[in-house]
Amino acid sequence: MGTNLMFGQRRESRTFLRKIAELNWAMVIITVIIASIGFAMLYSVAGGTFEPWASRQMIRFAMALVVMIAIALTDVRVWSALAYPIYAAAFMLLVAVDFVGITGMGGQRWIDLGFMRLQPSELMKVALVLALAKYFHGLNMRQSRSVTRLAVPLLLIGLPAAFIVRQPDLGTMMLLIMGGIAVLFLAGARIWLFVVGFLGTVAAIPIGWRFMKDYQKDRILTFINPESDPLGAGYQIIQSKIALGSGGVFGKGYLQGTQSHLNFLPEMKTDFIFTVLAEEFGLVGGLFLLFLYMALLTYGALVSFGSRSVFGRLLAMGLVVAIFLYVFINIAMVMGLVPVVGVPLPLVSYGGSAMLTIMVAYGLILSVALHRDVSMPRKDPFG
Numbered sequence: 001m002g003t004n005l006m007f008g009q010r011r012e013s014r015t016f017l018r019k020i021a022e023l024n025w026a027m028v029i030i031t032v033i034i035a036s037i038g039f040a041m042l043y044s045v046a047g048g049t050f051e052p053w054a055s056r057q058m059i060r061f062a063m064a065l066v067v068m069i070a071i072a073l074t075d076v077r078v079w080s081a082l083a084y085p086i087y088a089a090a091f092m093l094l095v096a097v098d099f100v101g102i103t104g105m106g107g108q109r110w111i112d113l114g115f116m117r118l119q120p121s122e123l124m125k126v127a128l129v130l131a132l133a134k135y136f137h138g139l140n141m142r143q144s145r146s147v148t149r150l151a152v153p154l155l156l157i158g159l160p161a162a163f164i165v166r167q168p169d170l171g172t173m174m175l176l177i178m179g180g181i182a183v184l185f186l187a188g189a190r191i192w193l194f195v196v197g198f199l200g201t202v203a204a205i206p207i208g209w210r211f212m213k214d215y216q217k218d219r220i221l222t223f224i225n226p227e228s229d230p231l232g233a234g235y236q237i238i239q240s241k242i243a244l245g246s247g248g249v250f251g252k253g254y255l256q257g258t259q260s261h262l263n264f265l266p267e268m269k270t271d272f273i274f275t276v277l278a279e280e281f282g283l284v285g286g287l288f289l290l291f292l293y294m295a296l297l298t299y300g301a302l303v304s305f306g307s308r309s310v311f312g313r314l315l316a317m318g319l320v321v322a323i324f325l326y327v328f329i330n331i332a333m334v335m336g337l338v339p340v341v342g343v344p345l346p347l348v349s350y351g352g353s354a355m356l357t358i359m360v361a362y363g364l365i366l367s368v369a370l371h372r373d374v375s376m377p378r379k380d381p382f383g
Contacts, residue, residue: 178321
């Protein structure tokens, strides 16, 4: 018996070492490079010092990197089994924000954990994709296209969205809903449902406008015509465009950005950090960062295509869409192509919750890659 136990431990050790060897370290290195670009930009916006932002972000990333690798090495079947409990935990944290949440930046969105401020709405984006992937894994294509089967996933999307809009955080709510709808589309829901949903959303805009806060209305009006209030609501986007244009092709040089270092550009360390990068490193620097993001997203899509299980395919592609939305909306926002909605740039913007969310998401994608040949039985969630 002792010999069998010893051989069992050796097999487990070999399996663990094999997983370590098969982990796509190139993708891990790319995440490190992207995060390092963020550290450099935070060092710059602080005036050439690691304090107070770059040093904290480096510590957060080191911890999140360990979490990402641990998630990647864990069998994807474990994440399937934990999908609903993780969603429930994230939802409970979201509800707790209403009672013990910390107010800041115009909303009540964070929970103080002592060592960090956690934004549950960020984690909910990953939890939602997990829960939806688990749900549709148990259905065949005919069932996935059934209208009656969509009641549960629509509830999974709608409940957290309702709490997030109360905080209020329209940017995060928008990302959550779009990510959830993307999973429904990937799972095979009928196209006409999306058309009806889009038309219904357009028809509801006049009603929703009445319930929006004044600053939210200002953001939309500013997006339409930023020059109407250049020193007020339009100030952010006008200064962002000036910084983007002044960077030219190769930029002004590291630590030489005038818009950022003369404090013309607001929210430099968070929402508008891509503008700082583009001013200092120009079009070339911006395109290099976009290339790194594209590498991560392309790898995630290939992982989805290669997964044997429906759960793995939906999980990987759903998270790819979620990360893409982060990147697209942030960059479009600072270029004035969409209204300013407070969406961070993944791994680059300052903030612990968004970084943890992205690292957890990519850890799950790497887990699907490592366990792409794992067979997972499909069980109807309604028995």
